[in-house]
Amino acid sequence: MNIERTGPLAGIKVLDLTSVVMGPFATQILASLGAEVTKIESPEGDNLRHIGPMRHTGMGHMFLHANRGKRSLVLDLKQPDARGVALKLVDTHDVLISNVRPNALARLGLDYESLRERNPRLIHVSCCGFGQTGPYASKPAYDDLIQGAAGLPWLMTRYGIGEPCYVPTTLADRVTGLHAVYAVTAALYERERSGIGQAIVVPMFETMVQFVLGDHLGGLSFDPPEGDPGYARLLTANRRPYRTKDGYLCVLVYNDKHWRAFFAAINRSEQFERDSRFSSQTSRAQHIDEVYAELAEIMVTRTTSEWRELLDTADIPNMPMNSPYDLLDDPHLNAVEFIKQSEHPSEGRVLELGNPTTWSRSTCTDASPSPRLGEHSLSVLEELGYSADEIAALEASGATSLNR
Structure with missing residues (x-):
């Protein structure tokens, strides 16, 4: 399946080894800007597929909002044949972006050092919990953990809430995802000059520490300190609706x-x-x-x-002070057509969130609907030159699955 894409990233091919929120949020933005994004999923699918509400199994609401414009290819990367497919894809792609922990990615032979000779122009982006030169490098990371480690629950107690609590949105995932997007676009620009790719690490912890301390390092900004941490205007209990x-x-x-x-x-x-x-x-x-x-x-x-x-x-x-109900009827959002109704091939009528940016010349086409698990396995394998017999063998071994 070839979709003609327009937009500032038209012609760029992104191999997406991400799941849940941080990585898929980033790759959907890249897709919305015109990149061709092929999402590799395990046979079980992205965990986000299974978070309801949903109309059909594997098509949860958050998955629908984070994976438009992508193709879904099922590969069990624990199997050598499936890894062989992934390596063929690496040969033809501009960007590989992953939020698999770097040591696990290395075990699969999909780390940058293993791929750089195969595709010297490859931009390899690793979205992970922590920078890879510190003692936390191999630790697992999730939004809640990073919010806590970066000080957000502590700030909430200073704000007047008795018990520490997390911000009720996947803030760390989405902020880090935005950093991944600018990293990809800046690396593509640099590659135009140098002709070669590079490895980029986008860590959640450091990203959120920068985000928090930019407001709240306060008096600790100076040596010796000129006071306590915190931006008082943001922390007063009277700053609220x-x-x-x-x-x-x-x-x-x-x-x-x-x-x-x-x-x-x-x-x-x-x-x-x-x-x-x-x-x-x-x-x-x-x-x-x-x-x-x-x-x-x-x-x-x-x-x-x-x-x-x-x-x-x-x-x-x-x-x-709007609720989600109010946002659906907001006159400004309606005027700019930010939230649209569309017809999903399997899920029926759904609401889609638009791209916040507008472009005077590099206009983007509407993204395709979020894919069913393995919806594009067959077409991607055929594009890579696999024969019908080879595809059947991959399916029989469990290396892939085809959602016909």
Whole structure:
């Protein structure tokens, strides 16, 4: 099956040995930008296939949202014949991206050192838990573990929640996945100049430590320290959606212009000049708990719609506190057609999330539906030159499976 692809990465071929969230999120972005992505799955399939809700076995909702635009090839890489297929694919691909632990990938003979002579132009991207020169190199890693190790649950306790907790989204997986995307695109650019590929390691731990400490290293940024860690504005318990008379509203009164306009809008213009806690960015930062606590007391005096009208008129940033239900009816998302209905060949009518970026010239075509397990095994093997008898033998041995 050959699909004509358009977009900035059209013509780039990506061999995808990823599963769950981090890697598939990255490779779906590459596919949405026009790359041809062939996903190698075990006979059991990506674990994400089996997380419900779902309409049919192996087609869970998160899998559908992370694997559009890809082809699914089943290979049991523990078998030599299946590894032989993978090596043939390496010969013709620009990028191999994996979130298999590096030592396990080396045992399969799919590490960079084993492949560089076979395909000197190959860009080999290893998404893993930790940088490979430190003592954690071989440790397993999952989103929860990395969130904890990078300090997010500790920050949540500082924020006013009693018990440590994780951010309720696969934050570490998705942030690291974005790092993998820019690593691939930058490596492709570099290869245009050098003519050769290279190995890239994208570690979750270091990625999230950079993400967290960029905000919260605080006084520890200096030697000797100039105070404790933490960015006070982000950690105050009063930084949250504000209760109104009839609901909640997200408001950020941030700079001097905003605060002047806010006090003028509520007929308290003199407070900005007279109350030193509010009169400068430095003073507000020093008294952020009190500043946000007073704002919370003020917000409860009007309804959400009254506040939105008043704040919009004063050009003060505000947004509704949406639920997933609300997002499906959001006027902006509907106007830009970010969430679309489509007809999946096996799953029926489903919702698809769009590509957040738009391109004036390198327009991308709509991605194909997320594949059934092994949906493209036959076509990929035929493209590699395997005969009908050879394909039948691979299927009979369990090296592959064909979803006809």
